Amino acid sequence: MGAARLTIDLDAICANWRALDALSDNEVETAAVVKADAYGIGATRVAKALVEAGARSFFVALVEEGIAVRGMLGTQPDIYVFAGHMAGKSDALVSARLIPLLNAPDQMSRHVENTPSHPFGVQLDTGMNRLGFEPSEWNDCKGELLESAPLLVMSHLACADEPDHPMNALQLDAFRGMTDGIPARRSLAATGGILLGPKYHFDLTRPGVGLYGGQPFGEARPTVHLDVPVIQTRTVQPGETVGYGNTWTATSPTRVATISAGYADGLLRAAAPGAVVFAGNTPCPVVGRISMDLITVDVSGLHEVPGSLQVIGRNSSVDAFAEAAGTIGYEVLTSLGARYERVYLPQ
Numbered sequence: 001m002g003a004a005r006l007t008i009d010l011d012a013i014c015a016n017w018r019a020l021d022a023l024s025d026n027e028v029e030t031a032a033v034v035k036a037d038a039y040g041i042g043a044t045r046v047a048k049a050l051v052e053a054g055a056r057s058f059f060v061a062l063v064e065e066g067i068a069v070r071g072m073l074g075t076q077p078d079i080y081v082f083a084g085h086m087a088g089k090s091d092a093l094v095s096a097r098l099i100p101l102l103n104a105p106d107q108m109s110r111h112v113e114n115t116p117s118h119p120f121g122v123q124l125d126t127g128m129n130r131l132g133f134e135p136s137e138w139n140d141c142k143g144e145l146l147e148s149a150p151l152l153v154m155s156h157l158a159c160a161d162e163p164d165h166p167m168n169a170l171q172l173d174a175f176r177g178m179t180d181g182i183p184a185r186r187s188l189a190a191t192g193g194i195l196l197g198p199k200y201h202f203d204l205t206r207p208g209v210g211l212y213g214g215q216p217f218g219e220a221r222p223t224v225h226l227d228v229p230v231i232q233t234r235t236v237q238p239g240e241t242v243g244y245g246n247t248w249t250a251t252s253p254t255r256v257a258t259i260s261a262g263y264a265d266g267l268l269r270a271a272a273p274g275a276v277v278f279a280g281n282t283p284c285p286v287v288g289r290i291s292m293d294l295i296t297v298d299v300s301g302l303h304e305v306p307g308s309l310q311v312i313g314r315n316s317s318v319d320a321f322a323e324a325a326g327t328i329g330y331e332v333l334t335s336l337g338a339r340y341e342r343v344y345l346p347q
């Protein structure tokens with residue numbers, strides 16, 4: 001047995017997309033965000049499955065990502081690029097029919113000069129101060145932009161994963177103030193925004209993490225299962241230590257299994273101590289530090305040590321592993337390693 005196996009359940013991803021779609025009215029389109037290789041899961045596989053499930057619009061961060069998705073999907077679906085129209089990308093945008101989300105006056109000028117008849121969208125800043133036209137810039141450019149009929153006018157919420165955060169209503173007001181009455185489709189909600197309710201949905205929603213089984217979409221089906229082979233087991237006697245830095249000391253005879261994945265595979269070093277892996281339904285705590293290629297686990301609770309232990313799966317969500325590492329499920333997903341044997345279901 002060699003590399004750890006990452007099983008990706010495309011049916012679960014499609015089920016999550018349908019469940020998120022069902023949270024908004026029929027006339028609201030549910031798109032899919034497949035940036036960063038679909039959060040580490042595999043953008044082309046995911047996009048193809050979602051097209052079959054009925055998705056018609058996709059979002060990526062970069063032109064290069066859009067080209068890869070276009071290659072898999074053919075000409076039909078809309079593919080939007082969050083980074084907008086960057087210098088040197090005009091030809092690529094046109095040849096892959098990617099829709100840049102223009103985010104500042106200089107991008108607008110570039111678009112008008114280089115690709116005047118190419119479709120585009122507009123990204124507005126409603127307070128996050130990350131990407132998008134500032135309100136004053138939008139005021140100056142709105143006439144010209146709207147005259148060219150943008151396919152979408154969007155903004156992004158900074159605190160949507162906290163439903164009671166006052167920032168949500170502030171951004172909703174700002175977005176409405178900037179866009180009420182315009183003759184263009186509008187979008188504000190990612191996964192968190194969908195859960196905030198219909199006021200946030202507008203014409204199109206843009207879920208990412210919820211498709212892949214991560215919080216804040218609590219009802220999501222898990223989509224990734226990571227099974228890591230056991231290389232060796234041993235009994236550690238009281239007073240003996242395990243791993244780099246001697247950070248864990250046995251207080252009673254402890255059966256320790258060493259499994260073949262580590263922080264080089266995205267299993268963040270910060271997750272120990274705290275992370276728990278599973279043998280079936282039995283939890284087995286990680287002991288000692290996580291190494292580059294190896295993790296040591298207390299398997300004393302098992303009658304028989306199986307050939308592999310599950311690090312992420314039904315009992316151990318990406319968010320649980322993330323919490324042990326002091327981070328979020330998004331970071332665990334996008335860190336999933338290149339060394340895994342990847343199996344996509346259904347095949």
Ligand SMILES: *Cc1c(COP(=O)(O)O)cnc(C)c1O
Nearest residue numbers: 033156190191206207208209210
């Ligand atoms: C990443 C991203 C999304 C998707 O967000 P999730 O929280 O993963 O649903 C939507 N819109 C923008 C602008 C993004 O950057």
